[in-house]
Amino acid sequence: xxxxxxxxxxxxxxxxxxxxxxxxxxxxxxxxxxxxxxxxxxxxxxxxxxxxxxxxxxxxxxxxxxxxxxxxxxxxxxxxxxxxxxxxxxxxxxxxxxxxxxxxxxxxxxxxxxxxxxxxxxxxxxxxxxxxxxxxxxxxxxxxxxxxxxxxxxxxxxxxxxxxxxxxxxxxxxxxxxxxxxxxxxxxxxxxxxxxxxxxxxxxxxxxxxxxxxxxxxxxxxxxxxxxxxxxxx
Amino acid sequence: xxxxxxxxxxxxxxxxxxxxxxxxxxxxxxxxxxxxxxxxxxxxxxxxxxxxxxxxxxxxxxxxxxxxxxxxxxxxxxxxxxxxxxxxxxxxxxxxxxxxxxxxxxxxxxxxxxxxxxxxxxxxxxxxxxxxxxxxxxxxxxxxxxxxxxxxxxxxxxxxxxxxxxxxxxxxxxxxxxxxxxxxxxxxxxxxxxxxxxxxxxxxxxxxxxxxxxxxxxxxxxxxxxxxxxxxxxxxxxxxxxxxxxxxxxxxxxxxxxxxxxxxxxxxxxxxxxxxxxxxxxxxxxxxxxxxxxxxxxxxxxxxxxxxxxxxxxxxxxxxxxxx
Numbered sequence: 149x150x151x152x153x154x155x156x157x158x159x160x161x162x163x164x165x166x167x168x169x170x171x172x173x174x175x176x177x178x179x180x181x182x183x184x185x186x187x188x189x190x191x192x193x194x195x196x197x198x199x200x201x202x203x204x205x206x207x208x209x210x211x212x213x214x215x216x217x218x219x220x221x222x223x224x225x226x227x228x229x230x231x232x233x234x235x236x237x238x239x240x241x242x243x244x245x246x247x248x249x250x251x252x253x254x255x256x257x258x259x260x261x262x263x264x265x266x267x268x269x270x271x272x273x274x275x276x277x278x279x280x281x282x283x284x285x286x287x288x289x290x291x292x293x294x295x296x297x298x299x300x301x302x303x304x305x306x307x308x309x310x311x312x313x314x315x316x317x318x319x320x321x322x323x324x325x326x327x328x329x330x331x332x333x334x335x336x337x338x339x340x341x342x343x344x345x346x347x348x349x350x351x352x353x354x355x356x357x358x359x360x361x362x363x364x365x366x367x368x369x370x371x372x373x374x375x376x377x378x379x380x381x382x
Numbered sequence: 383x384x385x386x387x388x389x390x391x392x393x394x395x396x397x398x399x400x401x402x403x404x405x406x407x408x409x410x411x412x413x414x415x416x417x418x419x420x421x422x423x424x425x426x427x428x429x430x431x432x433x434x435x436x437x438x439x440x441x442x443x444x445x446x447x448x449x450x451x452x453x454x455x456x457x458x459x460x461x462x463x464x465x466x467x468x469x470x471x472x473x474x475x476x477x478x479x480x481x482x483x484x485x486x487x488x489x490x491x492x493x494x495x496x497x498x499x500x501x502x503x504x505x506x507x508x509x510x511x512x513x514x515x516x517x518x519x520x521x522x523x524x525x526x527x528x529x530x531x532x533x534x535x536x537x538x539x540x541x542x543x544x545x546x547x548x549x550x551x552x553x554x555x556x557x558x559x560x561x562x563x564x565x566x567x568x569x570x571x572x573x574x575x576x577x578x579x580x581x582x583x584x585x586x587x588x589x590x591x592x593x594x595x596x597x598x599x600x601x602x603x604x605x606x607x608x609x610x611x612x613x614x615x616x617x618x619x620x621x622x623x624x625x626x627x628x629x630x631x632x633x634x635x636x637x638x639x640x641x642x643x644x645x646x647x648x649x650x651x652x653x654x655x656x657x658x659x660x661x662x663x664x665x666x667x668x669x670x671x672x673x674x675x676x677x678x679x680x681x682x683x684x685x686x687x688x689x690x691x692x693x694x695x696x697x698x699x700x701x702x703x704x705x706x
Contacts, residue, residue: 169492199600201595201599201600220598221508221595221598221599222598222599222600222601222602222604224599224601225599225600225601226601231599233596233599237587237593237595237596239588239593240592241588241592242585242588242589242592246585246588246589247589249582249585250586250589250600251600252583253600253601254604255582255693296600298600300600320704352489
């Protein structure tokens, strides 16, 4: 089966800084691909480049074989790519319901059905549907951010550090939800929590100094103590 | 409880001058202050949405205010010249002239706003210094174009008979035009509130004010909303200009720049991106300016600045700001 997403020698600058210095990766359909690496390795910049928020100065990003690196972020999203950014990116002054509705590109019977399924995945959100999103706990905000990405037809879901700042019990719940989501979409997960990454991931890439320095099955990395110590410090 | 603070502050400010001003004069000043506040609100509402959603510091907003005033003035002169609707005793004819003048102001300022956004603002998104320089440059060009088209001198704005003069209610003088201005301001606020809180477009705009990057990655073409908000904000500035011209019965090319300082103060007091904040801020400025201008004329502008400083000290994001 052809790769759903492919990055080929991508270089991205932020201001004067050359952050991505040749990132190449391939994402298989229906797999969970994990991006690992220390802080500042370029994981979030990679996600923002895929979404078109940052424009690469060199290289190519292809989705389903089609180049997307010159498209605007909204056009990339409309191809079926959902994005849950680091820090969730929820609209704190809007209610939970408004956050979900604003994410829908059209309020159709189909999107409402998808919303029902997303809420079934995160029952907590139903209870707080009319509360301001800013008043939710960290875990609930993360669930809202993920549910928001599921209300549109999504073929690829990019999730940036979903476990950051969450309590272990909430992370457990999140792992269950993300595992259930594998049924609906291909997932690219940026994660520093190695235990979580190794439980969810099928494939993995390790990034260091803006480059992909290792690629392979997640199980192989989990077994390679030397590589883990060298790039991840675990 | 926190949200009740601004209205309570407003009420206290409203009643405080009664200690020093005779009640009938206080009522007249209050109506004038509310009218001034509503007119400033028309300018500030557009400015706050443009800044909140697009992160654009639009110094050309004042020039659009002037263009709205001049476009409305030309329509009013034309309509009055053909049909004599300003001098007519008919309320319908008077209202018709006002509506046509408002339509003229909206069309011209809206078209200019769209042109400004597409041609000079779009290339400098995210670059505040360039935005200030280029919109200040646009202000100079737009004001000079007014001088070329209408001349550099003040023009007398025709005010329909129905809206001139005053009503005498229980020995209290209530000027008519300020009441019209207050009604228009309330209608515009109600319309904006409905649009922002009861429609899908409004929902996306409110989300965009908070985090426009997130709105884009959800699949919404934010530039379409940018243009629409810029056009709507410009139209409001144009209507504000026309109404201010009728309020003061004269217009001049630089009038927009003079009002822009009030609009910026109001936007800062109310909180960037908040329409309700702009309304509360505009009423605070309008009322305090009128009370203080009556009691200590030379301190009038100083007090509005003092209110801004005080609000920023207590709440740096403004009364209704989200701290974006």
